[in-house]
Amino acid sequence: MKIGVFICHCGTNISATVDVEKVAQVTSKLAKVHFSTTYLYMCSNPGQELIKKAIKEKGLDRIVVCSCSPSLHEKTFRKCAEEAGINPYLVEIANIREHCSWVHRDKKEATLKAIDIVRLAVAKVSRDKPLVKTYVPIEKRVLIIGGGISGIQSAIDIAFAKYPVTIVERESSIGGRMARFDKTFPTLDCAACILTPKMVTVSQSQYVTIYTCSEIEEVSGHVGDFKVKIRKRARSVDINKCTGCGACYAKCPVKVSAKFDMNLGLRKAIYVPFPQAVPNVPVIDRQNCLWFSAKNASGGTKKACGLCKKICNFGAIDYDMQDEIIEEKFGAIIVATGFTQFDHSVYGEYGYGKYKDVVTGLHFERMASSSGPTGGKIIRPSDGKEARDVVFIQCVGSRDEQKGVPYCSRICCMYTAKHALLLKEHNKDAQAYVFYIDIRAAGKNYEEFVKKVQDEYGAIYLRGRVSRIFEKGGKIIVRGADTLSGAQIEIKADLVVLATGLIARPETVKLAQMLHIPYDQNRLFTEAHPKLAPVETVTSGIFLTGACQSPKDIPDSVATASAASVKALGLLLQDKLEKEPLIAKVDRNLCSGCRACVVACPFNAIDMKEIEDRALKCKRDVAEVVEGVCTGCGNCTVVCRMSAIDIEGFSNRQIMEEIEAL
Amino acid sequence: MKYAYFPGCSLHSTAREYDRSAKEVALALGIELAEIPDWICCGATPAHITMQLLSIALPVKNLLLAKKMEACEVVTCCAACFNRLKTANKFMKQRGEEQLKIEKILGEPYRGEVEVRHFLDVLVNVFGSKNLETRVIKRLKGLKVASYYGCLLNRLKDVTGLDDEEEPRMIDDLMEVLGAEAVKWPYKTECCGASFSLTKTDVVLKLSGDILQMAYDEGAQAIVVACPMCQSNLDIRQAMVNKKYKKNFNMPIIYFTQLVALALGVEMKKLGFEKHMVDPRPLLKEKEIIFSKA
Numbered sequence A: 001m002k003i004g005v006f007i008c009h010c011g012t013n014i015s016a017t018v019d020v021e022k023v024a025q026v027t028s029k030l031a032k033v034h035f036s037t038t039y040l041y042m043c044s045n046p047g048q049e050l051i052k053k054a055i056k057e058k059g060l061d062r063i064v065v066c067s068c069s070p071s072l073h074e075k076t077f078r079k080c081a082e083e084a085g086i087n088p089y090l091v092e093i094a095n096i097r098e099h100c101s102w103v104h105r106d107k108k109e110a111t112l113k114a115i116d117i118v119r120l121a122v123a124k125v126s127r128d129k130p131l132v133k134t135y136v137p138i139e140k141r142v143l144i145i146g147g148g149i150s151g152i153q154s155a156i157d158i159a160f161a162k163y164p165v166t167i168v169e170r171e172s173s174i175g176g177r178m179a180r181f182d183k184t185f186p187t188l189d190c191a192a193c194i195l196t197p198k199m200v201t202v203s204q205s206q207y208v209t210i211y212t213c214s215e216i217e218e219v220s221g222h223v224g225d226f227k228v229k230i231r232k233r234a235r236s237v238d239i240n241k242c243t244g245c246g247a248c249y250a251k252c253p254v255k256v257s258a259k260f261d262m263n264l265g266l267r268k269a270i271y272v273p274f275p276q277a278v279p280n281v282p283v284i285d286r287q288n289c290l291w292f293s294a295k296n297a298s299g300g301t302k303k304a305c306g307l308c309k310k311i312c313n314f315g316a317i318d319y320d321m322q323d324e325i326i327e328e329k330f331g332a333i334i335v336a337t338g339f340t341q342f343d344h345s346v347y348g349e350y351g352y353g354k355y356k357d358v359v360t361g362l363h364f365e366r367m368a369s370s371s372g373p374t375g376g377k378i379i380r381p382s383d384g385k386e387a388r389d390v391v392f393i394q395c396v397g398s399r400d401e402q403k404g405v406p407y408c409s410r411i412c413c414m415y416t417a418k419h420a421l422l423l424k425e426h427n428k429d430a431q432a433y434v435f436y437i438d439i440r441a442a443g444k445n446y447e448e449f450v451k452k453v454q455d456e457y458g459a460i461y462l463r464g465r466v467s468r469i470f471e472k473g474g475k476i477i478v479r480g481a482d483t484l485s486g487a488q489i490e491i492k493a494d495l496v497v498l499a500t501g502l503i504a505r506p507e508t509v510k511l512a513q514m515l516h517i518p519y520d521q522n523r524l525f526t527e528a529h530p531k532l533a534p535v536e537t538v539t540s541g542i543f544l545t546g547a548c549q550s551p552k553d554i555p556d557s558v559a560t561a562s563a564a565s566v567k568a569l570g571l572l573l574q575d576k577l578e579k580e581p582l583i584a585k586v587d588r589n590l591c592s593g594c595r596a597c598v599v600a601c602p603f604n605a606i607d608m609k610e611i612e613d614r615a616l617k618c619k620r621d622v623a624e625v626v627e628g629v630c631t632g633c634g635n636c637t638v639v640c641r642m643s644a645i646d647i648e649g650f651s652n653r654q655i656m657e658e659i660e661a662l
Numbered sequence B: 001m002k003y004a005y006f007p008g009c010s011l012h013s014t015a016r017e018y019d020r021s022a023k024e025v026a027l028a029l030g031i032e033l034a035e036i037p038d039w040i041c042c043g044a045t046p047a048h049i050t051m052q053l054l055s056i057a058l059p060v061k062n063l064l065l066a067k068k069m070e071a072c073e074v075v076t077c078c079a080a081c082f083n084r085l086k087t088a089n090k091f092m093k094q095r096g097e098e099q100l101k102i103e104k105i106l107g108e109p110y111r112g113e114v115e116v117r118h119f120l121d122v123l124v125n126v127f128g129s130k131n132l133e134t135r136v137i138k139r140l141k142g143l144k145v146a147s148y149y150g151c152l153l154n155r156l157k158d159v160t161g162l163d164d165e166e167e168p169r170m171i172d173d174l175m176e177v178l179g180a181e182a183v184k185w186p187y188k189t190e191c192c193g194a195s196f197s198l199t200k201t202d203v204v205l206k207l208s209g210d211i212l213q214m215a216y217d218e219g220a221q222a223i224v225v226a227c228p229m230c231q232s233n234l235d236i237r238q239a240m241v242n243k244k245y246k247k248n249f250n251m252p253i254i255y256f257t258q259l260v261a262l263a264l265g266v267e268m269k270k271l272g273f274e275k276h277m278v279d280p281r282p283l284l285k286e287k288e289i290i291f292s293k294a
Helices: A020-027 A045-058 A070-083 A107-126 A149-160 A191-204 A247-251 A290-296 A307-311 A361-368 A412-426 A446-455 A508-515 A554-572 A596-600 A635-639 A652-661 B016-029 B052-067 B079-093 B097-106 B119-135 B170-177 B201-217 B228-236 B238-245 B256-263 B281-286
Strands: A003-008 A033-039 A062-067 A091-095 A134-137 A142-145 A165-168 A208-211 A214-222 A225-232 A255-257 A266-268 A324-330 A332-335 A358-360 A389-396 A431-436 A460-463 A466-472 A475-482 A487-493 A495-500 A542-544 A576-579 A584-586 A606-613 A618-625 A645-647 B002-006 B032-035 B073-076 B115-118 B144-148 B222-225 B253-255
Touching (some): A003 A020, A003 A107, A070 A091, A091 A107, A142 A149, A214 A508, A225 A332, A332 A554, A361 A412, A361 A495, A389 A412, A412 A446, A431 A475, A460 A475, A584 A618, B016 B032, B016 B119, B016 B253, B016 B256, B052 B079, B052 B097, B079 B115, B115 B119, B119 B170, B119 B256, B144 B201, B201 B238, B228 B253
Parallel strands (some): A142 A165, A389 A431, B002 B073, B073 B115
Antiparallel strands (some): A134 A576, A606 A618
């Protein structure tokens, strides 16, 4: 056995804290180590050439690269070794950067620690076995979870490449948040005018399937072969029979607050959320529908309504419709679940959400929309009168470690500026006041837009926080500080609009667990790398787009949507997928068939199989790993009492060898 | 029910009527208040803006004195004392060099083990509003009050843990138990100017004036308080507010304990109403809550 040890300076990242020459010198004397050297950047082309040359010239048969985390360059060096003719799994990485040089200051001690880390890797590599990659086929279809602008854009891109794609949307129409906006910054095109053509495109594409009123129930499998259970909630209207004529909701006698309009307007119990809905098929809100409440009432004394069914000429109304579970397979998944608004009712100083005339930006959007509940008038919800003096408060929930979230929600400065502009356009006598902490208008033509709102639309920007809002004499009194003039300010406003931050949806955690993807302390999904893999997750085959990863405006959402589509398409274009061989392996001779591993496996990757035991001359059950499903997590090896299961590349023997080397 | 009673400096001087009325309420309800022997300053404003060590050591000294008494909990009426004692407890529950230093100065270990309550908390939560209601002899019908909490009683929430920081309800609910009407108003926790009364009187006149104006606008006939500092600013400075801002406020500033005592049937003359600058007695008479000659 001839082991080569290659120590990287990583510029000065490692060599500033670790004496790399000393590490080379000490490790060269370890048993089985045949050659040891250092280089400035081992991952660079010349660095890799150096390794290849050493392998050939010195006849090395396994190598240890002492550099950064294996998550960065393990693949690089495995490939390098393979090109030089040795099995790529006879390579070990000694992480002397993240685990050593970056976290220590004392060079002497860091060097000693680095030597220990290399010693472990040398011990481990000596017990490495050559392994062979396996290949799995790919299901050439993509699942998109969420039908907002992100999901829609992803679907368009994938359909354009002629691959089948399915959108699963919780609401009864696709369109998401953007469908509720009036105009979009900084160009002020109407949101509906630019969104609806895209909605129509996906709905008409032969490659796109849209499941509305649907949610993900269960996900299993792995990249190339995800098995997904989708719950299609009962819409009570047959999507194939309905023509969207609208007779049913014209006749429906029940009126309830419309969630789509932020409860500023009313809708029927059978309804489409907005006129451009896709699919243009109504849904019955069973909680408020008279037919269902009569049916559910005890004793059935109430008279059932049934008007919509009577009026429908196409027999599309189906009160007996049940939830349906569909099972489908996908090769890749794009998560586009979006965001929700921060709930400002935690702020006592803003009235705990009790004042009717203190609303959020989304309320303002609905009021500004000409097809909205007020027909484009900016009003006071309390009395319906037109609002003249409107105070906008930025950073509500955002940048507040105590009651909100620590991060900046990124889009509020811009949408508030847009609101201030729209206010003036809807009512030329109106006056906007904006309380802000900082103006963050980093984007193409963004700063110019804010400047325009201040200069041409007369919005008064006040740098400071609002300390209290209260009602007095039919007005909303806003008290705050203007830190630039050092004055206390009191404004008698008609309406207060809070720029509530963007936060993760509450279901994020459940979905993350289903998909086996991580989320951060703010419950936003975590990208595989913050700079270099912003739309990937650590689970291969699952990609992120839009505000479910971090707050994003429309341009950024669309950009990440296309990025995620390219990543998914890149996968689908492969004939078959390489699969790492670092998975669990059962030694049948040792396995007692106790099934502890079956219970421990989070992926259902272990089955029991009956074998003929020749030594005992009987039949017995043993564990068997389903290779395509096993992720190599190692849970099973830990629970196995007989030590019958090993992870290839991380065997018990290897770990022991490492411990003994210390 | 026995408590170690920490009156604090105000209740032995400017707020004697608060002290007296609290003791009358306690007596009527069978709550024993045993004054902590040799109690010292709680460390309010002067100490806590001077040095942290002093601002913690002073209240801890008092808590150590209380610890030696039979009663296991300390009760106080003053919002500032309450806040300082609570702050000291929270601080001493952590462990670090500062805590060791304080223990060394005081010569005894202390880990925040003596529970501190405000008298309002004892009435509403320990004795219980429901029990109190059954003891009400004289309902305060027709009296419209603005409950004023000030800044120290409920802030910070994780220190005092008493009621909501921005929209407290304890005094309002208590007033309703007594039969009075608590008006809805937005200045429950506004600043009265506190200890700037002497050094920056102008500021106090502006702030206290705003509070009086808001209470008046919202239809209150009196303001109910739970803090001697609030009472003195709103009461003593009311004449100056009237002069400076050309107002005619005649708004009695009454301690909640005085109203509880009246409702429990305690004699009016035991409650120190004569000490108020704005005499509450004409109002109480008008509402037929008291009858005797003032």
